[in-house]
Amino acid sequence: MSFFNSIGRSMTRAPRSGKRSTTPTSATFSPTESNYNSNPPSPVVSSPSKPLYLCSPFVEAALVKGSLKTIVLLPKYVDIMEWVAVNIFDFYTNLNEFYGCVAECCTQSTCPTMSAGPTLNFTWINQDRKSVNLAAPTYVDYVMTWVQNLLDDENVFPTKSGQDFAPSFPSTVKHVYRQLLRVFAHLYHAHYPQILHLRSEPHFNSLFAHFLAFGREYELLEMKDLKGSSSAPVGIGELWSRWRDMGILEG
Numbered sequence: 001m002s003f004f005n006s007i008g009r010s011m012t013r014a015p016r017s018g019k020r021s022t023t024p025t026s027a028t029f030s031p032t033e034s035n036y037n038s039n040p041p042s043p044v045v046s047s048p049s050k051p052l053y054l055c056s057p058f059v060e061a062a063l064v065k066g067s068l069k070t071i072v073l074l075p076k077y078v079d080i081m082e083w084v085a086v087n088i089f090d091f092y093t094n095l096n097e098f099y100g101c102v103a104e105c106c107t108q109s110t111c112p113t114m115s116a117g118p119t120l121n122f123t124w125i126n127q128d129r130k131s132v133n134l135a136a137p138t139y140v141d142y143v144m145t146w147v148q149n150l151l152d153d154e155n156v157f158p159t160k161s162g163q164d165f166a167p168s169f170p171s172t173v174k175h176v177y178r179q180l181l182r183v184f185a186h187l188y189h190a191h192y193p194q195i196l197h198l199r200s201e202p203h204f205n206s207l208f209a210h211f212l213a214f215g216r217e218y219e220l221l222e223m224k225d226l227k228g229s230s231s232a233p234v235g236i237g238e239l240w241s242r243w244r245d246m247g248i249l250e251g
């Protein structure tokens with residue numbers, strides 16, 4: 001069933017008994033599952049301009065092997081709105097923790113713009129509908145505060161029995177998805193060395209691949225947002241193709 005056509009056909013929801021994690025966590029981590037940890041070779045850089053996250057062995061580093069399709073499919077008897085809501089909560093929480101780990105390196109001086117590629121800086125639309133440049137830490141703070149407020153809003157993410165999701169829920173989460181994608185894009189583009197330093201690349205890759213697979217399954221992710229334009233490509237757009245070729249992503 002399409003997520004965007006499911007409003008109104010959704011069954012009355014059972015109360016959510018706390019949000020649960022659907023993203024692979026450290027509990028699923030085994031050193032032998034990480035190419036990087038089990039066999040630490042030197043990075044093979046085929047092009048001097050190629051970002052490290054697209055280079056072996058980092059691009060292959062993951063917590064889980066194989067396609068992520070099975071973990072994004074709607075489980076039996078679970079309401080599709082509830083499934084999307086709990087996954088959004090999970091992606092936000094995990095991404096926020098990753099950002100927290102590198103936040104001390106993401107400052108007004110190191111990241112004066114919300115960069116996501118050699119020629120790409122995301123701009124923020126302010127209250128006057130004007131597009132403004134923000135330093136990355138400010139931009140990320142705005143995104144995370146905005147998403148947190150939505151998650152806390154019972155009218156947007158209802159948690160009580162008998163309260164249904166609003167008809168605007170699919171379009172709201174699509175906006176959320178686009179902004180979270182930008183935070184992923186900045187972290188990969190500007191802070192990958194710090195992620196490598198923490199040896200977190202298998203975790204971060206798995207989180208992002210899960211985010212991409214889920215976004216495609218429920219039509220929350222636009223390929224044009226992922227790839228960018230030819231004059232200002234999004235750095236992580238290439239990751240999609242690489243992981244699809246590796247069988248991690250489908251479609």
Ligand SMILES: [Zn+2]
Nearest residue numbers: 106111136190
């Ligand atoms: Zn930064």
